[in-house]
Amino acid sequence: xxxxxxxxxILIVDxxxxxxxxxxxxxxxxxxxxxxxxxxxxxxxxxxxxxxHSLIITDWQMEPIDGLELIRMIRxxxxxxxxxxxxxxxxxxxxxxxxxxxxxxSGVNELLVKPYSxxxxxxxxxxxxxxxxxxxxxxxxxxxxxxxRTSGEYEGPERRQGEESDG
Amino acid sequence: xxxxxxxxxxxLTETQRQDVLQRVMExxxxxxxxxxxKLDHAQTATNISMEAANDWDMKVIGxxxxxWKEIIQMFQTCGIxxxxxxxxxxxxxxxPESIREHFERLIKLDKILxxxxxxxxxxxxxxxxxxxxxxxxxxxxxxxxxxxxxxEDANKGKQPAVKAFKISKYK
Numbered sequence: 001x002x003x004x005x006x007x008x009x010i011l012i013v014d015x016x017x018x019x020x021x022x023x024x025x026x027x028x029x030x031x032x033x034x035x036x037x038x039x040x041x042x043x044x045x046x047x048x049x050x051x052x053h054s055l056i057i058t059d060w061q062m063e064p065i066d067g068l069e070l071i072r073m074i075r076x077x078x079x080x081x082x083x084x085x086x087x088x089x090x091x092x093x094x095x096x097x098x099x100x101x102x103x104x105x106s107g108v109n110e111l112l113v114k115p116y117s118x119x120x121x122x123x124x125x126x127x128x129x130x131x132x133x134x135x136x137x138x139x140x141x142x143x144x145x146x147x148x149r150t151s152g153e154y155e156g157p158e159r160r161q162g163e164e165s166d167g
Numbered sequence: 168x169x170x171x172x173x174x175x176x177x178x179l180t181e182t183q184r185q186d187v188l189q190r191v192m193e194x195x196x197x198x199x200x201x202x203x204x205k206l207d208h209a210q211t212a213t214n215i216s217m218e219a220a221n222d223w224d225m226k227v228i229g230x231x232x233x234x235w236k237e238i239i240q241m242f243q244t245c246g247i248x249x250x251x252x253x254x255x256x257x258x259x260x261x262x263p264e265s266i267r268e269h270f271e272r273l274i275k276l277d278k279i280l281x282x283x284x285x286x287x288x289x290x291x292x293x294x295x296x297x298x299x300x301x302x303x304x305x306x307x308x309x310x311x312x313x314x315x316x317x318x319e320d321a322n323k324g325k326q327p328a329v330k331a332f333k334i335s336k337y338k
Contacts, residue, residue: 005246019185022192029199030246093184095308103309111309115179115188117299118195119249120314126246127317148310 008129009034009051013044013058013070014091023057026118027125041065045073045081052082055128057112057121060092060103067092068106075107075142084142085135087128091116107143109133179298187295194292195249197283202252203242204280205259210235212262212269224265231266234258 010027012035014020020037027035036051038044041058042065048056056074060067067090077084090103093114103111112124133144179187213231220228238255241247262270274280306313 006244016185018189022189022196025196026192029196031244093179093181100308108309111307113302113308115184115191115295115299115302117191117249117296117303120299120303121192122246122248123314123317148312 005030005032008032008054011044011047011053011056012037013041013056013067015039015059015062023121026121030122041067041070044070048074049080049082053086055087055089055125057089057091060090060094068102071106071108087132089124089128104146105141107141109144187298190290190295191292191299194287194290197287198249198252199247201280201283201287202255204277205274206235206239208273208277209259209262209266209270210239212266212273215269216265220265227263228266
C-alpha cells in the first residue's frame, strides 16, 4: 500500500516498555511526521494536550489510569483536551461480551485484539485515518457513531433519542 | 475488567500474548532493514552486471534497475507492509544469473546483514504468525469487520505499491 504519513503524529501508550518501543519502531518505518510514547494514561494526556496528535494507540490495562479512562478524558471537552474527536485505537486481549460493551461505551474508534502483527497494526492505522467516523453525542455517550454497516434501505424514523451530530 | 475465562484466546496467557506480539513486530522491523540492505546490494549488483551486458541483457537488466529505484523510493516515502516485504523478497530470490552472481557475493561480504538474517531466523516467525492468524481469523469483536474487510477498505482508491511494479515481468 502506498500512503503518505509525513504530516501525521501518533501517540503510543503502553506501560510495557518493550511493546511500547517495538510499536514505535514499526510505525517509524512508515516515515511518520512525529511519534511520541507514554507509559501511563496521565503522561499520555499531558503529551496529547501539548502536541494534539493525529491518532492515539493505547493499551487497556494500565494503572492508575487505564486505556478506557484515558479515552474518556480525551473525549471530554472541559478538561483541556485539544481534540475530543481524535481517533483512538485500543489494544487488548480481553474480548468477552462484557469487555466489548465497556470498550464500545468508552468512545473508542477501533479495537486491535492482541496478539496482532505489524500488518494488522499498519492496516488498522491506515483504516482509521482513511475513514474518519461521524461523532455523536447522546445522553451517556460521546464518541464515534457505533453503527458501522448501513444497508441504505431503511426509510423509517431515526430511533436513537437525543442525538447531536458532531461529525 | 473481563475475567480470564472469557477471553477470545483462552489458550494464551498475557505473557504469551506479549511474547508473540513482540516477536512478530520485531521480525517486521528487522526484515524491513534486511530487505532494504538487500535492495541496496541488488542495485549495486545490477550496475556491475550492466557494464558487461550485451543489448539483449541490457533490456532485462534495465528493468531491474528501474524496479530497484522505484522500490527504494517507496521505502523512503510510503508504508511498506510485511506482506509487501515478502513480495519484494521473492523478486530478490529470482534474479537473473548475471545479477545474482554479484548479488550473492555482496551479501556474503556484508557481515551486518548476515547478523540481521540470523536474528530473523531466531524469532520463530512462522509459529508466532500461526498464533496471530488464529486470533485474527474471525471478525473483529468490536466492529464486526474481518481482516480482509479492513484491508480492502484501506486499499480503496490506493495504488498497491509493490503490485504497481508488475513483479511478474521481472521474474
